[in-house]
Amino acid sequence: MQTMSRTRVALDDAGFFLAQDQDVADLRRRIEDAVHSGGAFVEFVAAGDRSMSVLISSASKVVISVESVDFDARDLGDDALPYGGEFDLL
Template structure:
C-alpha cells in the first residue's frame, strides 16, 4: 500500500473591521502587525499587503479599526507565492 502525504502550509487570515483577507505566503506577519500598530497611532493611514491570489490590498487603518489575526494549516497551494506579477483566481485564472 502506497501512502501519500498531503503537503500543507500555514495560512494566515487577517480580519479588519469585519472584512476577512487571507495573506499570501510571503507576507511577514510580524512586520504587518507592526505597520498596523504604527497606523493606529495616527488619525488614519493606509497599510498595504498581498493576499492569496497574489493581489495587493490597501486598507485604511484608524484608531477605531478592529484587527484580528488567525492561522490555520491548509493544503499546500504552489500558486500562492505573493508574486503580484502572477495573480490567480477570479478574473485572472485563465
C-alpha cells in the same frame, strides 16, 4: 502529507488571505504604527497577487489568524494563478 501556513486578516467586515510571502510580524507592526499615529493606510498583498491598501484607525477591528492547512500549489500569490477569498470556484 505536506502542510503550509495560511494567514487570514479580518479588517472590520472584510477578510483576506495573505500571499505566502507576506511577513505577518511586519504587517502587525505597521497596523500598530497606524493606530498609534492616529490612522494611516497600510498596504499588503493578498492571495492572488492582489495589492490591498486599507485605512487603519483606532476604531478598526483587526484579527490575524494563522492555520496549518494541506499544501496547495496554487496558493503562491502569483497573479498568473490567482487564488483567494473564501471559496475556490474553479
